[in-house]
Amino acid sequence: MINSYVIDRRLNGKNKSAVNRRRFLERYRKHIKKAVNEAVNKRSITDMEHGESISIPSEDIHEPVFGHGQGGTRTTVNPGNKEFSTGDRVRKPQGGSGQGRGGQASNSGEGLDDFTFTITQDEFLEFLFEDLELPNLVRKDLKQMSDFVYRQAGFTSQGVPNRINIVRSMRNAQARRIALSGKSRRRVKELNALIEQEEAKDEALRDGQQLAQWLEEQQRLEAKIKRLPFIDDFDLRYNRSEKVPVPSNAAVMFCLMDVSGSMTQNTKDMAKRFFLLLYMFLRRNYEKIEVVFIRHHTSAKEVDEEEFFYSRETGGTIVSSALRMMHDVIKERYPPSAWNIYAAQASDGDNWNDDSPQCKDLLANYLMPLVQYYSYIEITPRDHQALWYAYEDVRAEHPEHFAMEQIIDPGDIYPVFRQLFQRKSA
């Protein structure tokens, strides 16, 4: 008697615990976020894209139950007696109950390890960029409607072969075959009955002529049924899809970095870290966003990602060159009617003295009307530089669209970044 079934379950999903795991992460969001914040400042600039080990103090995730505490009297039975006899007395170990009662440790936190687990790279980034957004993002250009998505919209009798809907087509074919052969099949059935009846009769009584006629008709009808095509052109049905226009919320981010001689290796490194963070944030949270990299010393240059982060070219400082370049690029490629325009600028603020007023002028009169949001970070351990004071006026004029912060050491980068792109409650 077979009373057992063997089942291979290995192909079933292995992520049954995913929901529970997610719930746990949600519940301890605060702890995880703290760990992520600490981790991001410790990591090197190229090392942002992997998971992180998170520790939570055990007492924070402890699930309480009634149990026996320390104290009172108790007797435990243990194995492996070697030297004891009844009535022996043994000194208790110092500091706690120790012997005999494993697992009786208190939940006061002492002596208990932290609860440690690993989150994936994806979760790491999610926590890292949680609650951040590009400010003032609006949908532009509803009229031009250059973006479309395809949506399933019923079925059609015309189309290209790769969109054939097999189920529908076969259903039609079958319906047609049933409809067209119905009469013949009914007649065949009748004939079969008649023939059978006739053949059952005694040979002498049989009407040979009639029988031959019936047989001939039966064969003719069967051939006719067979001739019906299994599938025909007009059975075919195709999935129909429709182009639906979607409003575009295209956005472009300008990254302006100062690489002049006054920027030390250290400040450059911090600027790069800031931009890398920004770049990752945009890549992750916005499907369609263009990034324009502009680096400048005395003259500005539009570069690609690789060069922006790794080139070593350097020189004096004229900040306005970068602003001018940005303005040119906008005019050329990103009409503000169709694009949300953002800019982030990083510099040590050390500018040619007569250039700062120019910057302010360019920014206030030419760029600010075009952009959704402009952020400036000044990376310097010293007092604010000329450029900062020039920009303060701009901030006063456009408080919603302009922000600036100072970064002193690497620990500031992430907090400042968060502050600049904090989601504002509507």
Place this chain on the structure above:
Amino acid sequence: MSNKPISTGSEWTFELIQEYDAVIADIAQEFRLDTYPNQIEIISSEQMMDAYSSIGMPVGYHHWSYGKQFLQTQQNYQRGFMGLAYEIVINSSPCIAYLMEENTMPMQALVIAHACYGHNSFFKNNYLFKTWTDATAIIDYLVFAKNYVIQCEERYGVAEVERILDSCHALQNYGVDRYKRPSPISAAEERARQEEREAYMQQQVNLLWRTIPTSEGKAETRQQPRYPAEPQENLLYFIEKNAPLLEPWQRELVRIVRKLAQYFYPQRQTQVMNEGWASFWHYSLMNELYDRGYITEGFMMEFLASHSAVVFQPPYDSPYYSGLNPYTLGFNIYRDLKRMCQEPTEEDREWFPEIAGGDWLDTLHFAMENFKDESFIQQFLSPKVMRDMHLFAVFDDEDESEYRISAIHNEPGYRKLRALLAEQYNLSNREPNIQVVDVDLRGDRALTLHHRRHNNIPLNNDAEEVLRHLHRLWGFDVHLHSYDGETLRQSYHLPPADTSAENVFEDNLKFV
């Protein structure tokens, strides 16, 4: 007998598993092992971790604590701190056993013998499981519970549901009837009766809390009957039926946690017996396979290595010591029972006159079917096992600076040692005895509980936290008094009585 070995390599295949299972099943039947049908499922190590974190249940409702369990298992496994269990077996019909794909053929055979015939026959025949659990209904009930929780989450929000479940989990060890026989759970009835019950229960609760005054004047002086009339040990049941402020769906959640706790209660009461029984039978069945020539010597060597790892008992002074190993203790007792029947000594005739020299199979089945750990040890632990395991009892009084050895494995000590060990497996002693004694029906609706101390052992530090959960469910003040005999030793109040009003308010906000 000279059968051909079923296999020689260590690789397993589905055909081989079936062949082994068939042979083992035949032999098991000779030994009268009566089982539910088996459903053997091959799973990967990741799936085993999933199974681990949901207490082995194939379906479970969602809760963060299972996620925590999962992360912990995963972390420990990946760091190599622990190996995964070879098997998990579920008390259901058909009896589901998980086998890991990483195991070798000998391991799979061992697991089949252990889980599919050992545990399985225990589930089907032990009186506790027979009375308390309905193996055919559990899977359906789990599905019902999971769907119900999901429904509640959709309707009332994940956070709300989680709060109730958190509180229930804190009390789940107090969600069992220790003395009464429960009604079996059935998912179909549950669903059918659930709506009806919601309405009915609310009505019952309302009846209890009816505040229409009875005849004036007299009511004041007349003795109010105490409620509940008898102390109640099943806290979750009491809450489900009496908590004044719970919504019907919240009562249903309490009920679900309670029912599941009840379902697992027999497993907690029969750990030694159950694991011992399974170990005894995998040992006996594998030896039988070997004797009949179904398995090779190499196979047997691997089996013995695993077997001795399973029943390894480190001595009390070893760094690996973490209490008595239930596999070892149970295995030794069953094996000694068999020995007493087959080769009784003078000592056995004196201690176990009705067992010594009897039919070993009858004796073992009787011992497995009619006891729980506590009574099993009290009844069947023999002097020989105590000697072999070198058992000794240590008395610990918090007021003294020394432990006292109160009994060892010698003639004057056997009975005492056995009684003490049986006590140690008495669940009512392992968990503090806490019961509902009073509800202030006419006053502030406060709930009063008493803790009866066992050997004057106080409650642990969690007590206050657990009371907060109880308070959340009850909705009004909760008092817990801890008694040693008739002396009141400690009282807990929620909200705390001795703090200023402001603090109380804050406290409430945090946890309600």
